[in-house]
Amino acid sequence: SGSGNSSLAFDTIYAEGQRRSVESLSAYARQFLDQMRKPEVESIEGLSPAIAIEQRTVSRNPRSTVGTITEILDHLRLLFARVGEPHCWLCEAPIASQTVAQMADRVLGLAAGTRVQVLAPVVRGRKGRYEKELDAFRRQGFVRVRIDGVEHELGDELRLARHAAHDIDLVIDRIAVRETARGRIVEALETALRLGEGQARLDVGPDAPPWLLSERNACPGCGVSFPELAPRLFSFNSPHGACPGCGGLGTRDELDPGRVVLRPGGPLRDAIEPWGTTRRRPRYYADLLASLALHFDVSVETPWRELPAAARHGILHGVAGEVAFCFGRAGRTERVRRPWDGVLGELARREDADGVARFRSPQPCPACAGARLRPEARAVRLGGLGLHELCGLSIAQAARFLAELTLPEPRRTIAERILREVGERLRFLLDVGLDYLTLDRPAVSLSGGEAQRIR
Numbered sequence: 170s171g172s173g174n175s176s177l178a179f180d181t182i183y184a185e186g187q188r189r190s191v192e193s194l195s196a197y198a199r200q201f202l203d204q205m206r207k208p209e210v211e212s213i214e215g216l217s218p219a220i221a222i223e224q225r226t227v228s229r230n231p232r233s234t235v236g237t238i239t240e241i242l243d244h245l246r247l248l249f250a251r252v253g254e255p256h257c258w259l260c261e262a263p264i265a266s267q268t269v270a271q272m273a274d275r276v277l278g279l280a281a282g283t284r285v286q287v288l289a290p291v292v293r294g295r296k297g298r299y300e301k302e303l304d305a306f307r308r309q310g311f312v313r314v315r316i317d318g319v320e321h322e323l324g325d326e327l328r329l330a331r332h333a334a335h336d337i338d339l340v341i342d343r344i345a346v347r348e349t350a351r352g353r354i355v356e357a358l359e360t361a362l363r364l365g366e367g368q369a370r371l372d373v374g375p376d377a378p379p380w381l382l383s384e385r386n387a388c389p390g391c392g393v394s395f396p397e398l399a400p401r402l403f404s405f406n407s408p409h410g411a412c413p414g415c416g417g418l419g420t421r422d423e424l425d426p427g428r429v430v431l432r433p434g435g436p437l438r439d440a441i442e443p444w445g446t447t448r449r450r451p452r453y454y455a456d457l458l459a460s461l462a463l464h465f466d467v468s469v470e471t472p473w474r475e476l477p478a479a480a481r482h483g484i485l486h487g488v489a490g491e492v493a494f495c496f497g498r499a500g501r502t503e504r505v506r507r508p509w510d511g512v513l514g515e516l517a518r519r520e521d522a523d524g525v526a527r528f529r530s531p532q533p534c535p536a537c538a539g540a541r542l543r544p545e546a547r548a549v550r551l552g553g554l555g556l557h558e559l560c561g562l563s564i565a566q567a568a569r570f571l572a573e574l575t576l577p578e579p580r581r582t583i584a585e586r587i588l589r590e591v592g593e594r595l596r597f598l599l600d601v602g603l604d605y606l607t608l609d610r611p612a613v614s615l616s617g618g619e620a621q622r623i624r
Contacts, residue, residue, distance in 0.1 A: 179221070181208040186219030193218060229613055231418060232406055236560055236608035238623055241594050245608075246403040248587045249549055249556050252580040255395050257388035258548035264395055267387035269362065272369070273355050275382075276346060279373060283346045286372040287357040288315060289364035292337035293397070294409060298329045299337060306339055313340035338370055358382070368397070395545055403549070403556050405541035412543050414536030424513045425530040426485055430473055437462060437476065438469040441484075441512055443528060452497065460494040461509070487511035541609075557609070565604035568595040598623070 185208050191199055236242030255264040276285060291306075292299060303314065307323040314323055315338040321327055329335055341364075342357040344350055361369035362384055371380040386395030396402060396409075404410040404417075411417030431442045437458070444454040462469045465480035473481065487510035496503045519525050533539040540547055540557035547555050552574045559567060571591060576584055598604070601622040606615075615623070 181210060182213070182216065183219060183221050184208045185210070185213050186216055187221070189216070190218035190220060231611065231613065233612035234560075234608065235606050235610045235612070235615075235623065237406075238612055239594055239598065239608075241591055241608060242560070243400075244587050244591045244594075245556060245559065246400040248584055248591070249403050249551055250398045250400045251587070252576060252584045253398060253549040253551050253556075255386050255398065255545075256548045256550060257393060258544040259393060260388065262388055264386045264388055267382070267384055267394065269355055269358050269384070271387075272358050272382050272384075273351060275380075276354055276358075276371065277348060277351065279346045281347055283373065284343065285346060286343050287341040287354075287361050288338040288370040288372065289341055289361040290336070290368055290370055291339050291364055292335055294334045294336060294401075296332055296334050298331050299335070300327075300329075303327055303337075311339055311341075314338070315340060339364060341369075368394070398549065403542065403546050410542055410546050412534060412537035412541055415534035415541070417541050419534055419537065419539040419541040420531035421534050422526075422529040423532040424516050424528055425532070426513070428528045428530060429485065429512055429516070433474040434472055436470045437467065437473055440473040443512065443516060443524075456496045457494065460492065463495075464488075464492050483509075483511070485511050485513055487514055560608040562607060563604060564595055564598045564606050564608070567608060568592065568599060571595070 184206065188207060191202055194202070234242070236245070256262065257264060279285070291302070303323060306314065311323055314321055314327075316327070316329065317336055320340070339361075341361045342353065344353055344357065346354075358369055362382075367384050369382045371382060373380060381394045381396060383394035383396075386398070387393070399409075401407045401409045405412070405419070406417055412419075415421050429442055430440050432440060441454075441458065444458065445451070458469060461484055465477070465483060467476055467480050487508075490508070491506045492509040493504065493506050496505070516525055516528060534541075537543075537547070537557075540555075542557055547557055549555065551559070552570065554570070559570065562570060571588055574588070575581075598606070603619060603622055606619065612620070
């Protein structure tokens with residue numbers, strides 16, 4: 170320190186390299202750049218134009234991962250969209266094509282008299298006004314259209330925001346399910362599939378989710394159909410691919426028993442943090458705790474960690490049936506029997522109250538188990554692994570898996586350039602010693618050195 174190594178590196182060598190970088194630009198571009206003074210040397214030979222990368226951590230965005238920072242995930246999303254093998258997320262069976270007759274049989278399996286509406290998904294999550302398209306549908310004889318979930322008459326004047334993403338479903342027919350209507354159902358489905366490029370939507374009632382029918386990607390057993398396999402389906406930063414339970418974060422703030430019981434070594438009477446300690450606890454919670462101790466046949470002086478497991482679970486999570494509670498109010502005793510759903514259940518009911526947030530912590534999303542993706546995306550596999558499973562491998566394991574991946578023609582030709590690009594980026598991470606990281610590692614958990622090497 171103090172010997173001049175930083176001055177030599179930045180004020181001399183880097184200053185000359187930066188000067189050469191700026192001089193290679195046009196005069197117009199140079200006016201927007203701050204250039205360092207020419208270093209006090211006669212000449213430096215063999216020096217390339219250079220830039221300096223500031224040493225700092227990466228984004229603190231909870232959505233950033235090693236895969237997104239390095240852009241490897243962008244290439245993997247494209248890879249899975251083009252050569253991935255979809256499977257049914259209910260029965261794990263490979264997805265096969267579905268005929269119009271099979272779709273009609275599924276519709277006729279509904280209760281007789283059920284009114285269904287056949288729609289053609291003509292636009293999905295794209296920006297534009299679509300004036301010409303809507304006018305063309307009107308001239309073809311169609312009457313109604315659903316735009317962003319709201320039905321309109323095609324004869325009305327429809328003005329769509331150009332810079333907003335829209336979902337447009339063309340209403341093909343409204344049909345009451347009965348065997349004699351098979352021909353009409355088949356005709357409506359064929360029209361919807363033609364206009365929807367192989368996909369149709371079916372509204373089966375106000376209380377039931379709509380059906381997505383596809384002549385390309387559908388499970389013959391369960392009847393579920395896949396949406397279009399596009400890169401956005403595999404992005405947890407897109408509403409088309411993010412898990413609906415957590416919005417693509419992989420975690421949800423849930424009540425944490427570890428924060429509710431901060432002192433497991435202390436007695437039961439002081440263990441429940443939201444209820445306060447003996448010195449500063451409302452009378453209601455003191456009576457509640459005493460009644461619970463009596464119900465589970467334990468003492469309030471017993472340390473929390475020494476209580477029977479059934480008692481700890483019952484106090485926190487509740488019990489089946491009712492519990493007898495004894496409350497002292499205004500000099501008299503009141504006895505009641507009522508259900509008990511636990512300390513966590515009580516806090517959940519007070520979700521908006523002040524102070525409840527401090528008893529929460531990020532927990533893996535129960536819907537996706539931390540995978541961040543919706544079920545359809547998790548069910549597409551490549552070499553037996555889903556995208557979330559591949560991102561859970563270490564860099565070294567992922568590089569080995571992709572290098573050994575064998576694909577039949579023509580999928581091998583499609584994947585060749587993508588695999589080459591991913592392989593080069595993975596090799597770079599291996600070269601800088603990050604073979605132990607995983608692609609789904611959150612950026613906020615990286616050390617400064619790891620973040621610098623990734624950048």
